[in-house]
Amino acid sequence: MEFKSVVQLNQYLKQLFEADDNLRNVVFSGEISNLKYHQSGHIYLTLKDEESRINAVMFSSNARRLRIKLVDGMKVRASGSVGVYDRGGTYQVYLTDLQQEGKGSLYMQFEALKKKLYEEGLFSKDLKKTIPPFPTRIGVISAPSGAAIRDIITTLHRRWPIAEIILLPSLMQGKEATDDIVRALRQSDTMRFDVILLSRGGGSIEDLWCFNEEAVARAIFSMKTPIISAIGHEIDVTIADYVSDLRAPTPTGAAEIATPNYLEVIQQLSQFQIRIETSFANILKRSRTEHKRMMNSPYLRQPEMLYATKRLTVDGAHQRLINIKQKMFHYTDMKLVNYHGNIQKLYSNILQLQRHNLNIISSKLASLNPNQVMKRGYALVEKNGNIVDSSKLVYVEDALDICWFDGKVRTKVLHKEESNHGK
Numbered sequence: 001m002e003f004k005s006v007v008q009l010n011q012y013l014k015q016l017f018e019a020d021d022n023l024r025n026v027v028f029s030g031e032i033s034n035l036k037y038h039q040s041g042h043i044y045l046t047l048k049d050e051e052s053r054i055n056a057v058m059f060s061s062n063a064r065r066l067r068i069k070l071v072d073g074m075k076v077r078a079s080g081s082v083g084v085y086d087r088g089g090t091y092q093v094y095l096t097d098l099q100q101e102g103k104g105s106l107y108m109q110f111e112a113l114k115k116k117l118y119e120e121g122l123f124s125k126d127l128k129k130t131i132p133p134f135p136t137r138i139g140v141i142s143a144p145s146g147a148a149i150r151d152i153i154t155t156l157h158r159r160w161p162i163a164e165i166i167l168l169p170s171l172m173q174g175k176e177a178t179d180d181i182v183r184a185l186r187q188s189d190t191m192r193f194d195v196i197l198l199s200r201g202g203g204s205i206e207d208l209w210c211f212n213e214e215a216v217a218r219a220i221f222s223m224k225t226p227i228i229s230a231i232g233h234e235i236d237v238t239i240a241d242y243v244s245d246l247r248a249p250t251p252t253g254a255a256e257i258a259t260p261n262y263l264e265v266i267q268q269l270s271q272f273q274i275r276i277e278t279s280f281a282n283i284l285k286r287s288r289t290e291h292k293r294m295m296n297s298p299y300l301r302q303p304e305m306l307y308a309t310k311r312l313t314v315d316g317a318h319q320r321l322i323n324i325k326q327k328m329f330h331y332t333d334m335k336l337v338n339y340h341g342n343i344q345k346l347y348s349n350i351l352q353l354q355r356h357n358l359n360i361i362s363s364k365l366a367s368l369n370p371n372q373v374m375k376r377g378y379a380l381v382e383k384n385g386n387i388v389d390s391s392k393l394v395y396v397e398d399a400l401d402i403c404w405f406d407g408k409v410r411t412k413v414l415h416k417e418e419s420n421h422g423k
């Protein structure tokens with residue numbers, strides 16, 4: 001069969017699909033991927049299983065009747081018809097209804113890792129780093145080509161052209177993307193950036209899955225440099241978004257969040273300059289007014305008036321000081337007289353007490369004086385200059401000195417009698 005154009009061929013295929021009763025009402029199970037909510041209300045998505053996939057669309061008239069919130073990774077029971085989109089030359093499922101059957105394997109992995117990292121505190125708001133308001137050095141981790149990096153660079157140059165922008169190229173999808181992103185993150189954290197943008201364009205849940213890997217999440221969490229994530233579209237939320245210090249809905253949004261608008265900054269600086277100039281003008285005006293007032297002051301015409309009133313104040317203070325001094329001297333003299341009398345009386349009492357104590361001690365010493373005892377008829381016996389206080393120390397033929405209060409005599413022991421006293 002010969003066709004005049006591509007559109008004729010596609011229209012023919014479309015008629016074949018529409019004529020097949022088996023394709024008018026199909027029901028099958030699949031897992032949602034690459035979900036997109038269009039502003040028109042239509043929903044675009046891919047339904048897949050482990051071996052295959054098919055594109056699908058649900059128009060707004062049917063989408064409004066949905067009772068579930070669709071998310072990537074959700075397992076659903078789909079109803080609709082299969083047709084050909086003749087302008088694009090593709091076939092797809094035109095959905096009329098979607099019923100949730102369960103959670104797909106990727107969705108379950110996502111939720112499990114999300115729960116684990118949340119419990120470890122990797123999503124804590126208290127640990128989020130502040131994005132600097134005026135960055136001068138910005139790192140961008142993204143694919144070296146594509147709409148995402150173009151939008152970021154264009155927006156950064158437009159909003160904040162003074163910033164230095166350095167691209168760290170990295171794989172953004174595929175099996176090797178995880179290790180490549182971790183490498184880029186660790187490298188960027190050593191390059192003294194003020195802020196880092198981690199970005200890629202939209203894609204299916206499979207395309208974005210490297211940003212749901214635990215290794216990427218922990219690499220982001222360990223960074224010292226503030227990081228803004230911009231992964232996919234606004235509805236695409238990854239683990240990397242939760243861990244990053246700030247999430248932007250799009251790559252362009254990340255560039256806008258990371259930088260101020262230099263036109264607004266210039267406008268603010270202009271306003272500050274106007275305020276400063278106005279403030280200085282007001283200060284100068286007040287200073288001139290004050291200078292004029294001072295020049296017309298009578299004190300400048302008659303300088304002696306500056307100290308005339310002060311002299312009166314000083315004289316008054318001096319007189320008050322003299323009066324206070326006289327009162328203090330009088331009060332002090334009275335106090336000294338009283339203190340003198342009290343001190344004399346105190347010393348007299350102490351002296352009398354000491355004399356009394358001295359008399360007592362003298363009496364005791366007198367009673368203990370051996371001369372006083374010997375005057376009553378007692379004598380001391382010495383042997384070789386030592387006092388003999390026992391007969392046991394004396395032997396026959398010993399020379400003894402007998403001492404009285406007024407002298408002594410030497411004698412010799414001729415006979416000794418033993419005493420029985422004490423036996």
